[in-house]
Amino acid sequence: MKAVxxxxxxxxxxxxxxxxxxxxxxxxxxxxxxxxxxxxxxxxLFKGASSLNLDFFTKIPKPVGESGGGMANAIVxxxxxxxxxxxxxxxxxxxxxxxxxxxxxGTRLANAVQFTADVLNGVxxxxxxxxAYSLVVIPMHHFSALAGGVALGIMMIxxxxxxxxxxxxxxxxxxxxxxxxxxxxxxxxxxxxxLKTASPGVITGCMLxxxxxxxxxxxxxxxxxxxxxWSVNLxxxxxxxxxxxxxxxxxxxxxxxxLAWAGALVLIALIVLAVSLVRYVASRGILxxxx
Amino acid sequence: xGVGIEVxxxxxxxxxxxxxxxxxxxxxxNHATALIGPSGCGKSTFVxxxxxxxxxxxxxxxxxxxxIGEIDIYxxxxxxxxxxxxxxxxxxxxxxxxxxxxxxxxxxxxLNGYSNRKVLDEIVERSLRxxxxxxxxxxxxxxxxxxxxxxGQQQRMCIARALAVDPEVLLMDEPASxxxxxxxxxxxxxxxxxxxxxxxxxxxHNMQQAARVAEKTGFFLNGRMVEFDSTHxxxxxPSDKRTEDYITGRFG
Numbered sequence: 039m040k041a042v043x044x045x046x047x048x049x050x051x052x053x054x055x056x057x058x059x060x061x062x063x064x065x066x067x068x069x070x071x072x073x074x075x076x077x078x079x080x081x082x083l084f085k086g087a088s089s090l091n092l093d094f095f096t097k098i099p100k101p102v103g104e105s106g107g108g109m110a111n112a113i114v115x116x117x118x119x120x121x122x123x124x125x126x127x128x129x130x131x132x133x134x135x136x137x138x139x140x141x142x143x144g145t146r147l148a149n150a151v152q153f154t155a156d157v158l159n160g161v162x163x164x165x166x167x168x169x170a171y172s173l174v175v176i177p178m179h180h181f182s183a184l185a186g187g188v189a190l191g192i193m194m195i196x197x198x199x200x201x202x203x204x205x206x207x208x209x210x211x212x213x214x215x216x217x218x219x220x221x222x223x224x225x226x227x228x229x230x231x232x233l234k235t236a237s238p239g240v241i242t243g244c245m246l247x248x249x250x251x252x253x254x255x256x257x258x259x260x261x262x263x264x265x266x267x268w269s270v271n272l273x274x275x276x277x278x279x280x281x282x283x284x285x286x287x288x289x290x291x292x293x294x295x296x297l298a299w300a301g302a303l304v305l306i307a308l309i310v311l312a313v314s315l316v317r318y319v320a321s322r323g324i325l326x327x328x329x
Numbered sequence: 330x331g332v333g334i335e336v337x338x339x340x341x342x343x344x345x346x347x348x349x350x351x352x353x354x355x356x357x358x359n360h361a362t363a364l365i366g367p368s369g370c371g372k373s374t375f376v377x378x379x380x381x382x383x384x385x386x387x388x389x390x391x392x393x394x395x396x397i398g399e400i401d402i403y404x405x406x407x408x409x410x411x412x413x414x415x416x417x418x419x420x421x422x423x424x425x426x427x428x429x430x431x432x433x434x435x436x437x438x439x440l441n442g443y444s445n446r447k448v449l450d451e452i453v454e455r456s457l458r459x460x461x462x463x464x465x466x467x468x469x470x471x472x473x474x475x476x477x478x479x480x481g482q483q484q485r486m487c488i489a490r491a492l493a494v495d496p497e498v499l500l501m502d503e504p505a506s507x508x509x510x511x512x513x514x515x516x517x518x519x520x521x522x523x524x525x526x527x528x529x530x531x532x533x534h535n536m537q538q539a540a541r542v543a544e545k546t547g548f549f550l551n552g553r554m555v556e557f558d559s560t561h562x563x564x565x566x567p568s569d570k571r572t573e574d575y576i577t578g579r580f581g
Contacts, residue, residue, distance in 0.1 A: 144387075212423040216487070218385055220437035220494055221413030230440055234427050 079306065086303035089296040094304070099266050099282070105293045109301050111268050113308070115183070115277035118270055119262060120252055122187025127194025127251075128244050134195070135202025135240075140228045152200075159196040166193050167257035175261060183269075183276035186262025190254060194247040201243025205236040241320050245313045252309050255280040279305045331528030332398030332497045333358040334379065339393035341374050341383055348374045350552045352393070356545070361520055361529040363543035363560065365536060367575070370549040372532045376500045379530065380415035381408040397498060413437070416491030416527075420503040422483035424475030424490075430466050433475035433486055437494035452493050460489035461519050481512025488519065492527075499523065501531040505538065517542050536576060540564050548572045 093108045100107030134151060142148030170189035175181055209232050217227035233240065255278075258264070264281040265274070279301055286298035334356035341349035349371045356362045364372040377383040378391055381402060395402045402411045424433050432439065434453045443449065453470070457463040462485040466478070475486055484504060491499060501520070505513040520529060520542045533539050539546050540560055547557040548569075556563065556572045567573045574580055 210423070212419060212421060213425060215382065215385070215419060216423040216425065216490075217436075217440070219380065219382060219412055219417040219419070220440070220490065221409050221411075222437065222440040223409050226440050231425060231436075235425070237427070 082299065082303040082306060086296075086299035086301075089300035090303070094297070094300055098268055099297075101266075102289075102291070107297070109277075109279065109282055109297065109304070111265065112277040112279045112282040112301070113304065114270060115262070115265065116252065116279040116305070116308075118183055118272070118276060119186045119190060119258070119278055120248065122184065122272065123190030123194055123251055124244075124248060126188060126191025127198055127247060130191075131195045131198025131244070131247070132202050132240060134199040135206060136228060136233065138199065138203040139206035140232065152203075155196040155199050158192070159200070162256075163193060163254050164256040164259070167259060167261055170257065170261045178273075181261060181263035181275045182273050183262055184272045186258045186276065186278065187272070189257035189261045190251040193251050193254065193257065194244075197247035197250065198244050201246065202236075202240050205239030205243065206232055208239065209235045238320060241316060245316055249309045249313055252312075253280055253305060255284050279308075331359040331524075331526065334498065334528065334530075335396040336379075337394045337396075339375070339378060339395060340391070341371075341378055342390040343374075343386065344388040348552050349378070352554050354547060354554060354557055356528065356530060358528050359524060359526070360545060361524040361531060361543040362545040362547065363539035364530065364532045364547045364549060365534075365539050365575075366549035367580070368534075371552040372549045373502050375549065376417075376502055376530055376532055379498070379500055380412050380417055382412070382417065384408065413441070413494050414496055415498040415500060416494065416496035418484070418488050418491055418499065418501045418504045421507045422480055422487050424478070424483050424486060426474060426476040428475055429471045430473055430475050430478070430486060431470040434489045434493050436490060441494075453489075456489040456493040457486075459492050459523065460485045461515060461522075462486055462489055479512075481508050481515060484508060484512065484516060485519065488516075488523075492523075496527065498528045498530065501529065503532050503534060506534060513538075536564070548575060550575070 093106060094110075095108060095113065096110050097106070097108035098111045099109065134155070138148050138152060142151070167189050170185050170192065174185035174188050178185070213235060214227060214232060217231040218224065222231070258278050258281050262278055262281065263275040264285065265277040269276050283298045283301040283305065286294040286301065289295070334354075336352055336354040336356070339349055339352040339354075340347070352375060364375065366372050374383060379395060379397070379402075383389050383391055391403065394404070397411075397415060400406055400411075400414075402415075425436060428436060431453055434456050435443075435449045438449060438452065454463060454467075457466065462482060465482060466473070466486075475483065478486060484507075488499075488504070505516045508516065517538060520531065523529060524542075531539075531543065543560050545557065546560040546563040548555045548563065548567075548571075550571055556567060556569045558568070562568075563572060564576055567576065
């Protein structure tokens with residue numbers, strides 16, 4: 039009897055040791071994942087924060103050789119581009135995701151759309167830029183904010199579509215049945231019940247796509263082109279933060295390098311701000327105890 | 330008020346699986362009718378044929394006729410119209426998680442475009458009272474999510490939700506099988522009251538439950554209806570040997 043209890047105690051010690059080891063490995067993995075993000079943000083703060091001042095947010099770039107100036111036009115320009123991109127990418131992506139999850143399951147068209155979306159997701163961003171160039175820039179005969187927005191919007195579609203589809207499929211079947219059982223037409227049930235239940239996940243998917251294209255430079259090179267002056271006109275070339283960062287980063291002037299660092303910091307901060315804001319606004323609508 | 334249901338030569342398939350074979354059954358108005366039988370015998374499929382939920386599965390097929398009151402539900406009306414007249418309560422409570430208790434209860438009306446606030450208030454209160462839930466939730470109707478209630482409360486809320494669209498028939502597919510005994514007895518009391526106003530069809534695994542709440546009982550086995558009679562007769566003096574074997578616990 040004594041021997042048995044002793045061995046089971048030893049066994050218990052072994053098992054709890056294993057438990058601690060596994061927990062420790064998970065913590066370590068988490069740290070390894072988060073560390074690069076923290077490192078990048080810390081380095082950006084270190085390099086960029088000192089160049090941030092009011093001018094950065096209110097002035098446009100100075101001509102080469104003059105010091106100072108800011109990126110106000112690029113911040114606003116990025117906002118305009120992302121606005122256009124979201125207007126294109128989110129409705130098309132969410133609509134496509136609803137079709138895939140609720141109406142087209144198993145049909146040839148749905149399979150083709152899924153496959154195309156996955157391929158589009160893997161297409162290099164510069165090629166999306168070329169597509170937007172031939173779709174918008176060539177017919178219009180000039181570079182424009184619209185073309186840049188179209189390029190970014192196309193890039194958002196597959197991410198938004200596949201995440202919407204997956205989130206809708208996670209809504210339990212019993213909830214759809216509840217709606218149908220009440221005599222609610224299918225389209226109404228999809229929009230008001232399934233999509234609404236999945237909305238936190240759908241919104242997260244949209245924000246991921248948004249954050250991803252917010253930092254894209256390549257598709258803008260020959261669509262939005264960049265602009266050293268104020269412009270919010272969709273029909274004209276427009277400045278964008280990633281473009282401005284790129285231009286300053288490859289320039290030979292230290293002053294411009296500092297502005298590029300500051301620009302990178304602001305870009306990340308704005309993305310974090312936009313994503314948090316949307317999540318906060320979306321979470322306010324959720325009731326106590328809702329899962 | 331409830332209406333009677335007349336089922337004639339009903340057959341149903343899932344793919345090639347012939348789940349219901351030649352069912353004929355008269356279900357009386359304003360009574361509770363229980364359907365019993367072992368798992369997989371087709372009783373759930375049967376109730377799902379009574380509000381055309383069966384056909385929401387793309388591989389499902391139905392033939393035969395089901396008359397609810399004056400309407401042949403497979404010939405005279407759309408599934409959406411039928412489901413407004415034939416409410417359904419499912420095995421597991423399925424509240425809409427994003428909605429408050431209030432919105433859950435009036436969701437059937439709201440989603441069909443009904444928006445008169447005063448009338449909705451009255452219907453929500455009446456439905457929750459009918460489902461014996463009003464006193465427990467009246468103070469946080471709009472504050473709390475329907476999903477935050479306990480399992481038994483959720484199920485009574487789902488009953489209130491079905492009652493709010495004012496159906497003539499209420500189908501209940503094992504409504505208490507996921508609940509504890511206290512909640513189960515509340516649901517049974519509720520069925521007792523509701524059957525004066527609605528025609529109730531209840532699927533159950535629990536034979537005592539069938540004996541307690543239903544006037545009529547049908548015994549299903551392997552996709553066929555073996556016997557349909559008064560509950561008292563089924564449980565005391567069944568005509569068919571298979572029914573007797575089942576209710577005495579010799580199989581199933």
